[in-house]
Amino acid sequence: MLSRGIISHFQTPTLPFPTCCKYSISDQDLQSRGFNLRRTISDLNLDHLNSVFVAVGFPRRDPDKIKLALEHTDSMLWVEYKKTQKPVAFARATGDGVFNAIIWDVVVDPSFQGIGLGKAVMERLIEDLLKKGICNIALYSEPRVLGFYRPLGFVADPDGIRGMVYSRKKKDKK
Numbered sequence: 001m002l003s004r005g006i007i008s009h010f011q012t013p014t015l016p017f018p019t020c021c022k023y024s025i026s027d028q029d030l031q032s033r034g035f036n037l038r039r040t041i042s043d044l045n046l047d048h049l050n051s052v053f054v055a056v057g058f059p060r061r062d063p064d065k066i067k068l069a070l071e072h073t074d075s076m077l078w079v080e081y082k083k084t085q086k087p088v089a090f091a092r093a094t095g096d097g098v099f100n101a102i103i104w105d106v107v108v109d110p111s112f113q114g115i116g117l118g119k120a121v122m123e124r125l126i127e128d129l130l131k132k133g134i135c136n137i138a139l140y141s142e143p144r145v146l147g148f149y150r151p152l153g154f155v156a157d158p159d160g161i162r163g164m165v166y167s168r169k170k171k172d173k174k
Contacts, residue, residue: 089117
């Protein structure tokens with residue numbers, strides 16, 4: 001699945017929502033609905049996470065490579081469904097730890113989509129990054145879900161800035 005666009009949050013460290021723990025879904029509400037918020041890879045079953053990736057259309061990934069990627073991740077948030085102890089929502093960010101971050105792998109298990117888990121994960125991940133002073137936050141997105149990110153403060157091609165992705169595709173000879 002190739003990302004086709006980049007959207008950024010090139011703004012001063014402000015959020016479209018308060019940073020005083022006023023989220024669209026509170027931590028307590030998530031708990032009462034049977035979900036735990038997690039911020040580390042401990043207790044994260046990588047095979048179960050891989051299943052969520054595949055369920056949303058990502059290619060199946062080597063669990064050892066997922067583990068390595070997560071070990072090099074600056075911020076991560078995932079939601080565990082208490083009944084199954086499996087991840088049902090996930091997002092992570094990498095970057096230089098000072099100025100820039102890119103959000104990766106934003107996924108919600110299709111069985112749990114539409115109940116606010118994606119927004120809950122993104123609100124908290126963005127807040128974590130802004131609290132670190134990182135205000136240049138970017139992400140890649142499929143065109144069909146751009147509308148999900150806009151209310152969170154992301155804009156496509158801010159000030160005409162375009163992202164580019166290295167591609168190994170062979171050039172067609174004409």
